[in-house]
Amino acid sequence: MSQQIHLAAFMNAGPMGTTGWRHKDADPGFLGANYYRRVAKVLEAAKFDLAFIPDALSMPRSLGGSFRPAIEYGSGTPRLDPMTILGVMAGVTEHLGLAATLSTGYHEPYNLARTLGTFDHVTEGRAGWNIVTSFQDAEAQNFGEPRLPPRDARYARAEEVLEATTQLWDSWDDNALIQDKDSGIFGHPDKVRSVDYKGQYVSTQGPLSVPRPPQGYPLLIQAGASPRGRDFAARWADVIFSSNESLESAVAFRQDMRARAARFGRDPDQLKLLCAATVVLGETDAEAMAKHEAFADLVHPLAGLSRLAYHVNVDLTKYDLDGPLPDIEEVGVQGHYEEVVEYARRTNKTVREIGRWYGARTEGNMIGAPRTIVDEMERWMAAGAADGFMVQATHLPAAFEDFAAHVVPELQRRGLFRTEYEGRTTRENLGLKRPARDEWMNRAQKREG
Template sequence: MSIKGKICLAGFLNAGPQGTAGWRQPGAAPDFLSAAYYARIARMLENACFDLIFIPDALAVPRSMSDSTAPAISWGAGTPRLDPMVALGAMAGVTSHIGLAATMSASFNEPYNIARSFATFDHLSSGRAAWNIVTSFQDAEAQNFGMDRLPSREKRYDRAEEVLQATTRLWDSWADDALVENRETGQFGIPEKVSDVSYCGTYVQVRGPLAVPRPPQGYPVLVQAGASSRGRDFAARWADVIFCSHESLESAIAFYTDMKSLATAYGRDPDQLKILCATCIIVGTTEEDALRKKQIAEDLVLPEAGLSRLAYHINVDLTQYDLDSPLPPLDEVGIDGHYREIVEFAQRENATLRQLGKWYGARSEGNMVGTPQQVADAMIRWQELGAADGFMIIPTHVPGAFEDIIALLLPELRRRNVVRTAYEGTTLRNHLGLARPARGAWRDRVPQSAARMNGVP
């Protein structure tokens, strides 16, 4: 088989317990509240030459079932959540190559804080930082920041647009050669090469400059996962990497084609937009062994726990519906991509809400379950057919699932020469084949009306 390039591999890791019932597995480590846990996993995935580690985040204990935190706490659905920047800091200290992606909400953080955190992390990790841009998806998050509920998706993306414009300008407020550190003359930096930002939008205002020099990567790698029409437009302009989730190969191909076309329409090189599909890989020495592992994972999931996780992701209280009836159409949901997945599955399987809960709690995205040969065939097929540039591997449990993938699947992928066997560069942009943005690259991603409003020629 011939493919367009190496398959990008990312490891999905909660800063807390893994999955709906992953913490119950015999091969799950219980010490997710320790720095040692994150250090061990980081070393493991770097030794396996993964491109990056990705940590999701949310700013609340979920309250999506009867406005109560009890289901989330009872079943471990979406809580606890440690600060991903701190967890990744523990990982950065014991690694030297693997990329490190942290989620940070554009709805509840100011551009200056975001710019400083990621610029600092990019420097201290020698160019391995990535920012997963989210607009948040739970009313419970809004209630931790002085609001009764989330603003509409449109308003959240309006704010995110301004946050990205301001944050990238802050990263660019220092020229790459602004620091001289001349010990003989005593000159530390060149003032003319550090500029104010003076950004004034409807939602955010910042003067600048940033108090951190320009990041080693120019901009940390920008990751985005919006699946709504507004989210797709936002990602097509700003994202370097899109993290997506699909219930079928057909929907993945449609999404991939749409996003590459949108990027091209905005004047971008579509090869500079990497699309990583979520997949829960379960690999065994035989097909029966893999199916046995899948069954173990499914058997540990309680339908109530799966419904709690589903309600949390779509930000809808499912207790208002008959659990033995189908899910009715919903107008406003939290994560649009997950909602599309469940609609696709429910229609295909004629599933009730209770059945959806069981499935959602143990779903294997991408349906990659089998022997190393079978899973490798599936991964290559997805890439060849234009469904993905790589995969966001979601383990059923940690570290056991990653250990299986590294021991069983990676040798097969390397035998076929479709994944890296060594790091060829030092930054995450190097690993992903992404160009380093020149100073002022944000101009190409900002709508002209917004650029003129902020004094950009």
């Protein structure tokens, strides 16, 4: 049997990207619940593994120190609370995994454990957490700090947050709650324990007020691309989301992540890597390319620069916009910056030209007729680049509707994708084991070793 492809849907709790809101088929109703209900129903009917919502805790201010470009051109804003949106989507689905982005920099372990543990219970095992350390100085400024801590400090705090959060989830035995009405015993106190975690950055007493989640831990997702970020993902993540400019870099990234996971004592097959795939469909390849070019033409030059400055957390106006891209030592999203560097070296574009490209850039472009798209997905899978794809919509909800109507049936016809969900929880559908209680101890010991 052919290797099965996993599919996740990348969607904002708000308009899609710098230009998605301008697409003629884009629904402007992203402030209302029905917008997200419609998307959720489409994804579940198509048998997607999960929906994934990115997030940041600020209005972008990276271009010229002002939030004006973000509002004027719609780059990185608005962003609604992802947990609220996923709650809306949960109400109209039964199998679709639901993953929210939450920052280890500006959430405490107890809040994270309680919120995500509760969501995993009420969805019967469909909660996911995309772990980020935040990447914008504007985020820090919303929480009383002048700028983000250095990357190493952000990841040091993230390590502690994960250790504390998983210990809180593990503070209950799986069978601690019995609710025996005859005896009057609600639960076994000896199967619930205190945590008493004390680190340099966070501390928590516990136990958690929520019993152990159905999945053990909610699905853990990460997208770190720096060396420190890769180690963090290899230790903690169940799913890694990557964005690569070429097939070769994707293969190298997956090989590296699997090797790192093995060094931390993990089974590399328990780490699923999903590559970004922005799919633009047409009845023919030529029609699809025409759609892509028309979409790119919607980009305002300053919108592109605003989006690029937002992702790298650097005010690009301090550089010569008609000169080459300078070396930038500390950036916000390392993976996006590496893509930009790869593109800049290949094309010799100026900063201004790169900004225009970046505004129209869609991660992991796959453009063509349905058969062409599936051919390309098969090629990436055969090369060892991915375990599946994070499908990114150019606009909502029509792009997902087109994918569900035309690409999913072709995947199913070739035996590459499910026709029914295999399990009840998101971990089961991804072929991932449920973490045993105290799994965190092994990972913490690997960190110390």
